[in-house]
Each structure stands twice: as C-alpha cells, then as structure tokens.
Amino acid sequence: MKQARDFFAFVALFTFLNCVAAWSQLQRASTPAVWVASWGASQQIPEPQNALVPDDLTDATVRQFFRLSVGGPALRVHLSNAFGTEALHVTSAHIARPVSPASPAIDPASDRPLTFAGNVEAVIPPGAELISDPVNYNVAPLSDLAVTFHLQSPPSRETGHPGSRATSYYVHGDLVAAATLIEPKHVDHWYQVSEIDVHAAPGSAAVVALGDSITDGHGATTNGNDRWTDVLASRLQSSPATRNIGVSNQGIGGNHLLTDGLGPNALARFDRDVLAPAAVRWVIVFEGVNDLGGLARDGEVPATQHAALVERVLAAYQQIIVRAHAHGLRVIGATITPYVGSTYYHPGPLSEADRLAVNRWIRTAGNFDAVIDFDSVVRDPQHSDQLLPAYDSGDHLHPSPAGYKAMGNAIPLSLFDRAN
Incomplete structure (x- = not known):
C-alpha cells in the first residue's frame, strides 16, 4: 500500500514539475523582444x-x-x-x-x-x-x-x-x-x-549618456571609437549579465545645462535626447563644465555671481532627476572633471571652488540615484585641480584616449543591475 502511495506521489510531483517547466517556457515565449x-x-x-x-x-x-x-x-x-x-x-x-x-x-x-x-x-x-x-x-x-x-x-x-x-x-x-x-x-x-535600433532579447535596455564635449569625445581618435562611452559599451558586452544593454551617446561639444551653446541646452533637449531613445532605462548626467567655465572666461566676476551660478546648475540637475524619475529612469550623476590650466576657460580660484561645490552635491547621497566619480579617476593626485598629464589631451580640459579609457573602465557595471 505504501509503495502505491509513493508511486502516485512521485507521479503527481513529476506532473507538477513538468507543468511548472511548461509554464516557464510559455512565459519566456510570450515575452516579446524589444527595440533598443x-x-x-x-x-x-x-x-x-x-x-x-x-x-x-x-x-x-x-x-x-x-x-x-x-x-x-x-x-x-x-x-x-x-x-x-x-x-x-x-x-x-x-x-x-x-x-x-x-x-x-x-x-x-x-x-x-x-x-x-x-x-x-x-x-x-x-x-x-x-x-x-x-x-x-x-x-x-x-x-x-x-x-x-x-x-x-x-x-x-x-x-x-x-x-x-x-x-x-x-x-x-x-x-x-x-x-x-x-x-x-x-x-x-x-x-x-x-538613432539605430536593434531588435534585441527580452529585457534589453539602453543607457543614455547626456553630456558635453567630454562625452561627445573631443580628443578621441577619429574613426577609433575610443570615447568613454565606447569603452563602456565594450565592457557591457564582455559580461553575460549586461550584454543586452545598449549605449546611446547624447553628448554635444560646447553644450550647456542652462543656456544654448553648441546645440540646445540640456533641459531643452531632454525629451528628444534622453526620453525618446528606444528602451532607455538609465541616464548618466555628465554636464556642467561649460556653464562653470563660461562665467568668468572673459574676466573675473563677483563671488555672488559664482554662488548664483552654482545654485542654478544644481537646480538644473534637480529638474533632470525629476523629469527622468517621472518616466521610470534611474539617474546617475558624474562628477565634473578638473580644468585648471585650460587654454579656453583659464579658470581662477572661484571657478575651481564652484566645481568643487557642484561635485560635493553630486556625491551627496540622496541627490542622484548613483554616482560615477570621473573627477577622482582623471585628476592629478599632486594637483587635484588639474588633469593627470597622462590623461590630458593637451588642452587641460578634454581627456586623451587614455583618459577616456580610464573613465570607461571606472564605471561599475553593477550600476546597470536590473534590481536597482
């Protein structure tokens, strides 16, 4: 009698497991691929x-x-x-x-x-x-x-x-x-x-890099695909957990958060460049150096103007975060890299203080959803307001290909964990 009960229990368990497997296969088959x-x-x-x-x-x-x-x-x-x-x-x-x-x-x-x-x-x-x-x-x-x-x-x-x-x-x-x-x-x-979209496996998604010329790749190799975003794309492909994540580089050289420079300001182009790309799930915000550098480019201004600019830059970040969160995006802030010695902006002590203040806010927990500390990656440990010479393209503002590689390699791939 006991043997019969054990046999029927085994049959019931076997049938149940087969049903679970079939249901799982059905669920996978019914989950559509996505455009990314x-x-x-x-x-x-x-x-x-x-x-x-x-x-x-x-x-x-x-x-x-x-x-x-x-x-x-x-x-x-x-x-x-x-x-x-x-x-x-x-x-x-x-x-x-x-x-x-x-x-x-x-x-x-x-x-x-x-x-x-x-x-x-x-x-x-x-x-x-x-x-x-x-x-x-x-x-x-x-x-x-x-x-x-x-x-x-x-x-x-x-x-x-x-x-x-x-x-x-x-x-x-x-x-x-x-x-x-x-x-x-x-x-x-x-x-x-x-844009070019690919029909990718279920669960695929994209990360958008919103930035200026350092994201656009000034100083990178023509036809070399060695911007920091290219390095990130390559690293994402190296891991089975992240190889279905696309990278969309939405950097514009000379771009600003607050005013139109080369291309519309970041807030004006946000819908088209951040929200519109197919299957976007994350946005890396790496922008602000042109706002900070431009304030005193033609001559120093009072400290009150520096303080007001910092407040406006932080308010722009907050606008980006609010708008991105409204669409379910995770927002990653990137610290602004050093540019003392720049042959274009020639920043003084007040401009450097502005950069440090903005970076403190970016690093403060509870503002962005996560942080990439590009500043700490490319700065000279002996002169923290300057790029490391090996990472400097020569103008003391834009990284070299080696600098872009270091930046791309420093991005934790755990930032793109679906559980986050």
Whole structure:
C-alpha cells in the first residue's frame, strides 16, 4: 500500500514539475523582444564651418558609418529633420556592412534598402524624424553599419551631429547601392541620422549618456571609437549579465545645462535626447563644465555671481532627476572633471571652488540615484585641480584616449543591475 502511495506521489510531483517547466517556457515565449537603441547621437544645427553647402547636397548620395553597441537579428534607422524648416525628401536609403571606415566601400552582398511605411522614399516633416520599417538584418555587437541616403534637393536647414569623430562620404548622383563611391568628398561629421535600433532579447535596455564635449569625445581618435562611452559599451558586452544593454551617446561639444551653446541646452533637449531613445532605462548626467567655465572666461566676476551660478546648475540637475524619475529612469550623476590650466576657460580660484561645490552635491547621497566619480579617476593626485598629464589631451580640459579609457573602465557595471 505504501509503495502505491509513493508511486502516485512521485507521479503527481513529476506532473507538477513538468507543468511548472511548461509554464516557464510559455512565459519566456510570450515575452516579446524589444527595440533598443544600439547607437544614437544628439542632433543640432551644424555650425557654418561644419555644414555642407547646398550645392554639395543637390542630387547627392551621403554614406556614413556608425558603431553599434548591442546586436540583434533586425534593425531600424531613424532619419532626422529635427532642425529643418521645410520637409526633407529622402529619395532612397540603404544599409550595408562597411569594408573600412577609411574607405567609402561596402560589402555589396550585405546591401539592403530601407523603407518607410512600405515606401522607398521618405518625406520628413520639419522638426520631425521618421523611423524606418524593420529590416531582418543580423548585426553583431560592436560592429559597424553603413547608412547611405540620397537627396535630390538639399535640406532647408541641416540637422546633424558635427562631433562625430567618424568620416562620412558624399558624391553627386543616386549611388546608394554602389559598392564604393568614386572620388567622393569627405567630412568628419554626421548628418540627418539620429538613432539605430536593434531588435534585441527580452529585457534589453539602453543607457543614455547626456553630456558635453567630454562625452561627445573631443580628443578621441577619429574613426577609433575610443570615447568613454565606447569603452563602456565594450565592457557591457564582455559580461553575460549586461550584454543586452545598449549605449546611446547624447553628448554635444560646447553644450550647456542652462543656456544654448553648441546645440540646445540640456533641459531643452531632454525629451528628444534622453526620453525618446528606444528602451532607455538609465541616464548618466555628465554636464556642467561649460556653464562653470563660461562665467568668468572673459574676466573675473563677483563671488555672488559664482554662488548664483552654482545654485542654478544644481537646480538644473534637480529638474533632470525629476523629469527622468517621472518616466521610470534611474539617474546617475558624474562628477565634473578638473580644468585648471585650460587654454579656453583659464579658470581662477572661484571657478575651481564652484566645481568643487557642484561635485560635493553630486556625491551627496540622496541627490542622484548613483554616482560615477570621473573627477577622482582623471585628476592629478599632486594637483587635484588639474588633469593627470597622462590623461590630458593637451588642452587641460578634454581627456586623451587614455583618459577616456580610464573613465570607461571606472564605471561599475553593477550600476546597470536590473534590481536597482
């Protein structure tokens, strides 16, 4: 009798465990994959010296290369007319795998057209962007993607990202599918492409880096992908726990928290650059040096003006935190790095005191959700108001590639734990 009871108990337990396993498989199967920002760049109006003249963009093919962070079996591309004053007509756009960033050549076997609501042409309203239809196109993590588009007429006003640290090529004629571009002109800027999303595994997410030229990568190697955000993307891929996290670099050289500089101020661009990227879950806020440095750039001002500026910078941080929390984002503050000796800002003791005051607030528990102490990573231990010479690009403001590597390596990957 006991043996019979044991047998039926075993059968019941076996059936229960099978049901649990089946339910778990069903749950996994019913959890959809997500679109996640694998690459992104803040859009702005290119400065005159960084813009292409209308003749260059009349009946023109533009080919640009982008380094992705996460990979996946499908992708989509965002074309931007954010600062255009009239509709932008893109007559055709393609994606492909580039041969080398030092060449306009692509692998023709990898070339695929993009469509927009099923059409090969896209008409982007002024102030807007369009997301392409999904393309089944397998891309590896940390791989490069070429995006090529043709314009019959130039934009009424260009939208782009001058601080690309990547080479773009352009020629006349519709050559979006050409294996290479013959005798193209080239510039180290991006135009009209704002984001590339990858269809990634369930639970994938993105981290946005909101910053200025030190996030944008001034001092990094052109086509070298050695900004601190690139280092972070590579490290995230090295761990099974974080390899489904994308990195979107939303740094603009010369950007400010409080006033428009190069590109809109951080509060003005917050919705487009922080909230809009696909599957964003974290934002790293590393901005403020241009506000602090600009106050006394042309001559010292009273201490009361320094104190008022610090209060306004901290209030801007609080606005970012409130707005990010309203959308469920975790906000990570990064301390402002030293810049005494800067050949651009030449800060005095009051400006350095401002930086220290702002950094004390950033480090204070309960303000940001977490802190990355970039200041302690790159400062000279013997002269804490200056960059370590080995990490200095030479202008005493922007880190060198070695400095960016140290910054990227110093970011704890535990910050991106889903439990946080």
